[in-house]
Amino acid sequence: MKPKVAAYITCYQDQESANRCIQAIESQSIQVTAIYIVDNSDKPLLLNENNQLLLIHHYPNNIGIAEGLVKALEWAIYQEYNFLWTFDQDSVPIANCLEILLETYYQLSQKNNYEIGIIAPTPSDPRTGKVIEGAVFFNDHFLGLKHNNSVDFYECDSPITSGSLISLAAAKTISPPSPDLFIDGIDLDYGLRLRQKGFHNLIATKAIMHHNFGSPIQVKFMNKYRYIQQYSPLRYYYICRNHSYLETRFSQGYYRFTSLMRRIKYMLLQILFIMLYDLEDKQLKIWACLLGTYRGLSGNISKTW
Structure with a gap:
């Protein structure tokens, strides 16, 4: 059965980056069937709607990444999607990124009692050349997990939100992100809570995404x-x-x-x-x-x- 995948983008005041992200999602070797967009900009961005996939929701009061993700998860679950692929606007996945994520997901899902919550690409910042690390929680703090390019995938507690392919079967088992978090730490909290529920969160090393991380x-x-x-x-x-x-x-x-x-x-x-x-x-x-x-x-x- 072909999986039903929707994408989600949080947009804010950067039309050029948002349209690059949309184009990269629409150019995937495996197509998503919808792109749910929360536009937190003061005025609506002019977004390129080439394939009629966009579902744009404008919130000039800026509801943040966390509440936007809550709305997208609720919508995707209600619409009976299998996966939600989440993005910040300043991310560009390569053309076969989603294909690799899905192939890795289904390959590993055949193992007994191996349930995946999130599978994410390898994000790198083109300005610094550095891989943006996933996190593990070690005793009293979140710690960046050193990237391991010698394997096809490795586990972490919390991949970054952007590029994460979330299993909605797993998402149904925990509470959604807290809107109070607004714009930071959402990935750390959500990923670790999935891990505590028994799900595995992975980073696929051959699935590449360019991501502008901070300034x-x-x-x-x-x-x-x-x-x-x-x-x-x-x-x-x-x-x-x-x-x-x-x-x-x-x-x-x-x-x-x-x-x-x-x-x-x-x-x-x-x-x-x-x-x-x-x-x-x-x-x-x-x-x-x-x-x-x-x-x-x-x-x-x-x-x-």
Whole structure:
């Protein structure tokens, strides 16, 4: 039986990137049957509707990635799709990406008691040449899992949201993402909860996707060149808040304390990098890190920035 696959894209203020993503999805060797789009832009983007696949929902109030994903999952489950292929607008999968993901999924699904929640491509940032790692939760924090190109696939707890092919049979067994997360940590939370339910989350090494990850700049720190990410105050707030909330809540026993210490250390490092390398809104970004970390550690994620 041919699987029924829908794609989902979160769009925000970048028409060119959104149309590139749409074109890449429509050009796949295996066709999706619909592309569900949440457009959070102030004004509706002019999106190319070449194959009449687009289902566009405009939310000028910006409902975020999390609530958009909730709506797409609910719609896809109601429409009896088998998979939802999720994207940020700044991602471009190569032409056989979906084909490889599905082939790997069905090959592994033949194993006894091997149920897959998410299968994702290998995302790389063309600006830095770096693979964007999936995450595993280790004791008290999420840790990037070193990419292994010598195998066809490997497991992780949480692939990044963009490019993830979600089994809707698995999605039915857990609660959807929390809309309160808004724009950060959604992948970490959702992937790990699927893992805790007994599903396997995979990264397929031969399924390639180009993905612009954040706003990287190269700096020299402690006599070494490294890439760091620069964000808006809004993004600093949600990163610090959501990661502090998730990591301290997933940690157990003594590790809750060590997780708290890690989050404070992370906040201080971010403030240091802002002071050293950011050129604008330094005070506002520092406040965003402080407030976000405080609210995350205190469990108050209903407060928006």
